[in-house]
Amino acid sequence: MTKATKLLTALPPPRRERLLSLATEVSFPEDSRIFEAGDTADRFWVVRSGAVSLVQQVTPVQRVTVASLGAGDLLGWSWLFPPHRWDFGAEAFSPVRAYEFDAASVLELCEEDPALGLQLVRVIAEILAHRLELTRGRLMEHFSVHKRASG
Template sequence: MTKAIKLLTALPRPQRERLMALAREVSFPEDARIFEAGDRADRFWVIRSGAVSLTQRVTSLQRVTVASLGAGDLLGWSWLFPPYEWDFGAEAFSPVRAYEFDAASVLALCEEDPRLGIVLVRSVAEILAHRLETTRGRLMEHYALHGRGSL
């Protein structure tokens, strides 16, 4: 399995500095819902400290954690793709500090600086590919352990 990509360290210094000029420091208390699946995705975060659980609603009363994110991880990618709605929900598993980025401002910056735009999109794509690979591995382990058939 490949090593997880951290968005801010993946960007070259000039592009990282331009992006960070748009950052706003935020915090979430433990158990805070950060966003819900289906809501409008108009921002994203880079986690500075703490842990966030990505969740999928299974029933009206039950959510399942599909991934856990920590320091340096990107939280939110749905702001990049139509229909600009969250695919999952997110909840602070512990107190969280993060950099928050307004999607419209970042997209405007990417139009102004195409190098930043391509590096940012490639970095997000690598992050998504890694998460997909990790999720696939977890599913295969789950099915192997629980004998629920083959994928």
């Protein structure tokens, strides 16, 4: 399994600095909801410290953690893809500090600097591919455990 790509460290320093010029430092207290599935995705974050759980509402009362994110991880990619709605919810598992980016400002920067835009999309695609690989592994493990338990 490959190591997770970190958005900011994957960009060359000059492009990283251009992107960071749009960042706002934010914090979320432990157990706070950062965003809800279905809400408008108009921003994203890079976690600086703490832990974030991506959660899926399975029933009206049950949520399942589908991924855990930590320092350096990208939180949120739905801002890139129509209909620009969050697919999952996100909760602060511990106190979290993060860089917050306004999606419209980042997209404008990418139009001004197409090379930065291409690099950003490639890095995000690599991050998504890695998370998909992890999810696939978890699902295979989950179903093999259940198959053994019922067989």
